[in-house]
Amino acid sequence: MEFFRALGPIAALSFDLDDTLYDNGxxxxxxxxxxxxxxxxxxxxxxxxxxxxxxxxxxxxxxxxxxxxxxxxxxxxxxxxxxxxxxxxxxxxxxxxxxxxxxxxxxxxSRVEVPDATRQVLAALAERFPLVVITNGNVLLERLGLDHHFQHVLKAGGGFAMKPAPDLFAQMADRLGLPPARILHVGDDVTTDVLGALHNGYRSAWLNDRGRSLQALRRLPDLMLNRLDELLNLI
Missing domain, CATH: 1.20.120.1600 (Four Helix Bundle (Hemerythrin (Met), subunit A))
Known part of the structure; x- marks a missing residue:
C-alpha cells in the first residue's frame, strides 16, 4: 500500500467488480x-x-x-x-x-471464480464499512455469492452512463447519503475507476496487482494497493 495524499475519514467503500475482485478475462x-x-x-x-x-x-x-x-x-x-x-x-x-x-x-x-481471499477481505470490511458496487459490467453478482456483502449495486445502462461519467458516482453518493469525499472507490482501471472517482469527488484506491507503471496514470490516486487485502489496514 502506498499513499499519495492524506486520505481523510472514510465512511464507505465502493468497488469495481471485473478485474478488481476477480480475474474477468x-x-x-x-x-x-x-x-x-x-x-x-x-x-x-x-x-x-x-x-x-x-x-x-x-x-x-x-x-x-x-x-x-x-x-x-x-x-x-x-x-x-x-x-x-x-x-x-x-x-x-x-x-x-x-x-x-x-x-x-x-x-x-457470470461463472466467475472468485478467490477465497477476496471473499475474506469483503467479509472483514463489511463489518466496519458499508460496501457498495459501481460497475460498467453486467455480471450477475448473486451468481458469484458476493451480493450479501453489498448494500447497493449500481450498473451502467438503463439511463446511467458508464464510468468515468458522473452518473453512477453521483447516484451512489445520494443512496449512501454521504458526501463523495467520504467514499473510497476501489478499482483496477486507471480511467474508469481512478479518474472516474477523482473527477467526481470520491477518494480513489488503485488496485495495481499486476505491477503496472505509475506512468499509466493520468492522475495519482489517493493510494495504490498491490493486493486487495491491503485494504484491511483501513480497519
Missing part, C-alpha cells in the same frame, strides 16, 4: 466463444457468422447508436437481434430469440 473469453458457436449451431440465419463478423456488427451498432456503449446488456441483445434479422428472421421473432440467447450468455458470463 477467462470467463468473458468463454462467453464470447460460446455465443459465436451457439449462434452458428442454433440458427440458420447466423450459421456463417464468425467472431470477426460479430465484432464488426458491434462497431457498426456503436456508430449508429452511440448510447449503446453505455449499456453492455442492451447492446448485446441488439447485436444478437441484428444478426438474426440480417439472416432473414422477422424483427419481432429476432428480438425474442435474442433475449433468450442473452439470458444464457449472461449466465455463462
Amino acid at each position: 477467462p470467463v468473458i473469453e468463454q462467453a464470447e466463444a460460446w455465443m459465436v458457436a451457439h449462434m452458428r449451431d442454433a440458427y440458420l440465419q447466423t450459421a456463417m457468422c464468425d467472431r470477426a463478423w460479430w465484432q464488426a456488427q458491434k462497431q457498426q451498432l456503436w456508430r449508429e447508436q452511440p448510447a449503446l456503449k453505455h449499456d453492455v446488456s442492451l447492446c448485446r441483445r441488439r447485436l444478437l437481434a441484428r444478426g438474426l434479422e440480417w439472416g432473414g428472421m422477422a424483427a419481432a421473432e429476432a428480438a425474442h430469440e435474442a433475449d433468450k440467447v442473452f439470458t444464457q450468455f449472461l449466465e455463462i458470463r
